[in-house]
Amino acid sequence: MSAPRTAPSRPPRWLRVLLPAALILIWVAGGAVGGPYFGKVDEVATNDQSTFLPQSADATQVNERLPDFLGEGSIPAVVVVEGGTALTEEQLTDLQALADDLAAVEGVLDEVSPPIVSEDGQAVQIFVPIDGSGEVRETVVELRDVVAADVPEGLEAWVTGPAGFTADLAEGFLGIDGLLLLVALGAVFVILVIVYRSPLLPILVLMTSLFALCVALLTVWWLTKAEIVVLNGQVQGILFILVIGAATDYALLYVARFREAIAEGRARWDAMWRAWRGAWEPILASGGTVIAGLLCLLLSDLASNRALGPIASIGIVFSMLSALTFLPALLVAFGKAAFWPFIPKRPAAELADDLTGPVTGVWARLARFLTRRARPVWIVSTVVLLVGCVGVTQLQAEGVPTSEFVLGYSESRDGQQVLADHFAAGSGSPAYVLAGEGKASHVLAALEDADGVDSVSIVVEDSATGQAPVALEDGELAVTALGPPGTPAPEPTVSAGEVLFAVTLSDAADSDAAEQTVRELRITLADRGAGAALVGGETAIDVDTNDTSIRDRTVIIPVILLVVLVILMLLLRAILAPLLLILSTVLSFGTALGVSALVFTSVFAFPGADPAVPLYGFVFLVALGIDYNIFLMSRVREESLTHGTRAGIRRGLVSTGGVITSAGLVLAATFAALGVIPILFLSQIAFIVAFGVLLDTFIVRSLLVPALGLDIGRAIWWPSKRLWREGPETGGGAAAGSAPHDTNSGSELAAAPTRRSLRRR
Known part of the structure; x- marks a missing residue:
């Protein structure tokens, strides 16, 4: 192993001390100012449904x-x-x-x-x-x-x-202010302790998330006070969960890079810089994708949807800033001690490109299995996901009575x-x-x-x-x-x-029969020469809200897909790979929605769902689900530039497998925490997103995407000249159906150790 390198143009010692200290003080001050605003949200929030309607x-x-x-x-x-x-x-x-x-x-x-x-x-x-x-x-x-x-x-x-x-x-x-945060933070802490087996590092990661939330809430509170955005309990709960989940995910990605650098023997400043250079692009790309998806909600006619877009985007911005400034400063301050008692001492074992040596670890074994069974794996995975999509036909998302908004007892x-x-x-x-x-x-x-x-x-x-x-x-x-x-x-x-x-x-104001009466009244008044007579009231609010929600999801979902696709193309410098990633994420969303529909109907016996539930589920699962593909494929591209596409996929899977799985578990746990709030809409979003994230983590990102990439080979980077036409293909192990232009067949790789042995003899 070559000697560890230091970062170029290393700054003087005083700057290496003062800069992290200043960043820590800035974030602590922001958290101290923003923390008390958790108890002041009621001063600016509203739950009046009529304020969410479009002006028209x-x-x-x-x-x-x-x-x-x-x-x-x-x-x-x-x-x-x-x-x-x-x-x-x-x-x-x-x-x-x-x-x-x-x-x-x-x-x-x-x-x-x-x-x-x-x-x-x-x-x-x-x-x-x-x-x-x-x-x-x-x-x-x-x-x-x-x-x-x-x-x-x-x-x-x-x-x-x-x-x-x-x-x-x-x-x-x-x-929301107490129980939700406690459950979410508690679940994240337990997962992080299990992952890192360290008492200190989980606290540093949670500090990153919590301080990001404090500063985001401070910003949102004043924007709401100035009547620039509309904050309600629904948006507030999603903001809390989104910031905790996203900031923790970004922190996990950075910690993984920092740990690699520490294991190589680098000093804490050099490890921080190495990790920052490796993590900033996927974190910004991931956060940018989520923000772009959320801002598409500005196309909504519902004020509640329009409010969620900028409010949640503010949360994501501070999540990224915290992961790229506050956490690096904390890790510079603590160094190796952050990982105590299991301080990394050696680089993680890599899967040999020739696939012949012994492998250890779940992800290395999975990478070798996928290389040998790529085509059957992605075909079976796709079929399983398609079967799950069938349940979408059972989804009843045309609205629910106001009396059913609250779960449990309601006087x-x-x-x-x-x-x-x-x-x-x-x-x-x-x-x-x-x-x-x-x-x-x-x-x-x-x-x-x-x-x-x-x-x-x-x-x-x-x-x-x-x-x-x-x-x-x-x-x-x-x-x-x-x-x-x-x-x-x-x-x-x-x-x-x-x-x-x-x-x-x-009929009861929130019943289907009452809504039908309002619709017929509007038609009758127009036909009977009543001029510009308008029908309002509680029932009319329900009618207009449901109709607008259906319109919103029809318009916004295709726009989100297009925006995310463009971002992926820019990040990966390719067309085919982003298309496949988008299709896999949409397939995962369809499966999550289908299974959720069956659970809602057969297990929980919910009375239906708000029309906005599929839209919110799509925004979070596509924007957040694509995050893990970004984490994976950005590392795959990095490795492919040196080792070739198939070896790059294997190396990328081994390098990111643990951190992405941990991130998926954290995000699923945080969204599942929404279920403690007895509101039908939030409970349904909690299940859809938590289940969808787990599905994306363990099937789409771990099996489907790598297997598909291994089967296609370097053609997945089409039309990238650097990787598709001229990219190295030193790592063979070609799966069934390899492209004809790939070099180093599986038989050649199998024979390679024998030839090396003969030469040594």
């Missing part, structure tokens, strides 16, 4: 006009109380007292409605307007405490409605079911129809004739309830008088020449 959606336009009719920031909670038999007068009196107590809760707006008795007399509903600009969850929690304490004996009560569902959703996201979901048993199922979450004053009679006629509509009211002035029943008499609007006989009927509220109808649907 009907529901968005109606939502923006609601304050003109209903007042600023009101979100209704519905208290539903049920008895086993008809309610008595005494119970109704007690329920009126309960309504008065609810009105005194901080955060409740205007007047709480009196108890409204159902037709069967066995239940009542009380409408409680809540300040939507305040702490909705805290207000709902207090309402539930009051209800639990004051509900008459023998009756059961629930707090539901839009405010109730918002509170339950916010409750589900509460574990709002149970209350909504009780509400539907005694009242119109759409009570508390009306559809709103915004129409020109001159077209109001046409709109009302269409609403009265529509299927799925239980009742219609119009927003009126000078009324405690804010709404009054309305009917059509002789072609004119007739608003029902509120109050004792002889009381004049209130006037409809008119704003900018428009009036607002509140439409109670016969």
Whole structure:
């Protein structure tokens, strides 16, 4: 083995001391400033689904006009109380007292409605307007405490409605700042201890990830504060997991290079520089691929998707910076001690190009096996993955009811079911129809004739309830008088020449039937000469969100594929290899999605999936899955320039096998940690990405890609002149189906040791 070389133009000792120290201090300062912002995310985050809609959606336009009719920031909670038999007068009196107590809760707006008795007399509903600009969850929690304490004996009560569902959703996201981070960091630490068998190195790697997350969160917080991006619990959870997983992966790649240099006997500064030169290009290419894929989400019409793109990209940027600055500085500071007690003392054994010598280690054995069985391996791997893709036909990604967003117990979901048993199922979450004053009679006629509509009211002035029943008499609007006989009927509220109808649907607001009613209402209003009447409300928000999500995944997925393909071509200076890598990653994604669909349906019995689930799964699996192929193929290209393509593939597989497998396990574990948050969307993303990463790590990158490359030979670098036409092919061991122009057949290599032995004799 040749003597270790030092890095050229070695800097003076003072710089080798001060530069790492300065980098460490900068990152520690950034972490100290950003750390406290974990407890301040609620100040800028929102989980209001309507804020995610595109500006052009009907529901968005109606939502923006609601304050003109209903007042600023009101979100209704519905208290539903049920008895086993008809309610008595005494119970109704007690329920009126309960309504008065609810009105005194901080955060409740205007007047709480009196108890409204159902037709069967066995239940009542009380409408409680809540300040939507305040702490909705805290207000709902207090309402539930009051209800639990004051509900008459023998009756059961629930707090539901839009405010109730918002509170339950916010409750589900509460574990993001604490539980999610603890589970993710704990899983990563255990894996790193097993991989490195060192107590110190896992801590250094986790510091790299955690400090990157602190600085990324600090940046995102201020961008959200300035209303440049929209942050919600969903995006926040993905940001945390993505930064921890990506930063750890990049750190593992750098540590592997640093370990090689230390094993060669290099001093800590020289080892750092050697590792940095070997790691910066694949890390930047990998991170750039992820960022490019994420930024494609800016093409989305949904604000939540558009927000994830730049927010997650910021996380990836700081992950790369931390892995290329903070970690190298830490390793320079600790040197060999970082690997204690198993300090590397010799280079890892390489697989001989002639394949005849004894081999040790899993990856060396796998490399020799793939060389001899390349074609059967990639064919079988492809068939297995294709079989898994069949499950995609079982995927139900057309949207799920709002009541199913939260996994486990949900008081709002149970209350909504009780509400539907005694009242119109759409009570508390009306559809709103915004129409020109001159077209109001046409709109009302269409609403009265529509299927799925239980009742219609119009927003009126000078009324405690804010709404009054309305009917059509002789072609004119007739608003029902509120109050004792002889009381004049209130006037409809008119704003900018428009009036607002509140439409109670016969079906639950988040049901498929209600969504179909909204779709038919939009068609009917357009056909009945209602002018530019717009339909909004909770159901319309669901409709527009689902439709936009389907449009987004249709547009964005092909764009991501094209962008990633271009990046791979630039990195590998070839066309065929990037095409094969893209196809293998897409195949892996299809298998992950197919298996996940079967698990969701048959094992977890999920009610379906959001249309954005396949899009998010694709973004993460393609962008992150291609990372491992970048790690592998960049090393393969490096080795191929010296040893030839087939030997380069074997050497690349042996060199990167351990680190990429460790990185895959870490990334799968971090995404699996999302499953501790009881939100359906995050649980589904957690399974799809974790399973897909493992699939990509152990089958695609370990078997399919190397076997395919060994079978094709140097033609895989087409049209690269340097590797395809003129590249060395000193390493034979040609697999079945070798290209005719490859040199050194397997028989020649097998005979080579015998000839060398004869010459020595």
